[in-house]
Amino acid sequence: MKKILIIYYSQTGQLKQITDSIFENFQGESIELDYYEIKPLRDFPFPWPSDEFFDTMPESVKGIPMKLFLDDFNPEKDYDLVVIAYQVWYLSLSIPVNSFLLSEKARKFLKGKNVLTILGVRNMWVYAHETMKSYLKEYGANHIGNIVLIDKTNNLVSVATIIKWLMYGKKGPYRLLPEAGVSKKDIQESSKLANPIKSALTSDNYTNLQNDLLKLNAVPVCYHVMKIEKNALRIFHKFASGILKKGQAGDKKRIFRVRFFKYYLLLAIYLLFPIASLVFMIKKALFPKTAKKDINYFQGV
Ligand SMILES: Cc1cc2nc3c(=O)[nH]c(=O)nc-3n(C[C@H](O)[C@H](O)[C@H](O)COP(=O)(O)O)c2cc1C
Numbered sequence: 376m377k378k379i380l381i382i383y384y385s386q387t388g389q390l391k392q393i394t395d396s397i398f399e400n401f402q403g404e405s406i407e408l409d410y411y412e413i414k415p416l417r418d419f420p421f422p423w424p425s426d427e428f429f430d431t432m433p434e435s436v437k438g439i440p441m442k443l444f445l446d447d448f449n450p451e452k453d454y455d456l457v458v459i460a461y462q463v464w465y466l467s468l469s470i471p472v473n474s475f476l477l478s479e480k481a482r483k484f485l486k487g488k489n490v491l492t493i494l495g496v497r498n499m500w501v502y503a504h505e506t507m508k509s510y511l512k513e514y515g516a517n518h519i520g521n522i523v524l525i526d527k528t529n530n531l532v533s534v535a536t537i538i539k540w541l542m543y544g545k546k547g548p549y550r551l552l553p554e555a556g557v558s559k560k561d562i563q564e565s566s567k568l569a570n571p572i573k574s575a576l577t578s579d580n581y582t583n584l585q586n587d588l589l590k591l592n593a594v595p596v597c598y599h600v601m602k603i604e605k606n607a608l609r610i611f612h613k614f615a616s617g618i619l620k621k622g623q624a625g626d627k628k629r630i631f632r633v634r635f636f637k638y639y640l641l642l643a644i645y646l647l648f649p650i651a652s653l654v655f656m657i658k659k660a661l662f663p664k665t666a667k668k669d670i671n672y673f674q675g676v
Pocket of ligand 1: 384385386387388389390428431461462463464465466467495496497498499500541556
């Protein structure tokens, strides 16, 4: 009997749909599947009021934890495979997931465990995943695979649709815009990733798992988006430090700086992103080997 634990947090249910699609046929005579939902003591709102949405940036970027309800999480229980299904907030681990990873229980539990990570995001995730990798390494977990589902529409379109989704609760599609987030089709088709996971689990051999997942396009990395992310994260850190000087999350004294960040971000996305994209696309064409090396790195575990 093999035991799997899926640890997840999801405001919209998207990550639960993704893990359901991948693991729907796992439960049976020889596999036991458990779920653990990360529960903040005071959860974030969904849909988000605008100020609160942007006010989470400093704590996300600086990795400042929130309080969670963890009484029902038993770090002593053993599992053959642990899945961490998570999302990215402001190019960083979402606050609930980061808070879970910072807990003593998570540290104790993850030691020596085989961990598969699954992301359901818009399209900017590579540096948040570096943080995830460093937690797993520090805790002595065995990171055996990674799967990423993104919104494949154009970046400018996906920003517009995700704002509508996260602030008004409407996933769409509506009028000329496609549905927000990971498409229904991609969620359904993620079930194809079950086969390599199942055979690695049953044979207790995870050596080729990531390569097998990559053959099924499990980790899309877009070179120019990844390059922009690196620069954007540096700028987010500066904004975050400035906002945190004015107070903690929710403090009215920081609202001016939070709103300034919001307008900066929208301007950067719609004005600077297209220009920077072009620059990095040219760089990729001029230096394809370096670009491929970067892409390969982020596709690995
Ligand atoms: C505050 C906030 C910031 C986000 N920032 C990013 C980001 O930097 N990169 C990205 O790809 N997605 C980002 N997203 C989208 C999430 O990763 C996720 O896909 C979406 O919120 C779906 O929510 P769920 O996983 O909680 O159901 C952000 C979402 C929120 C709420």
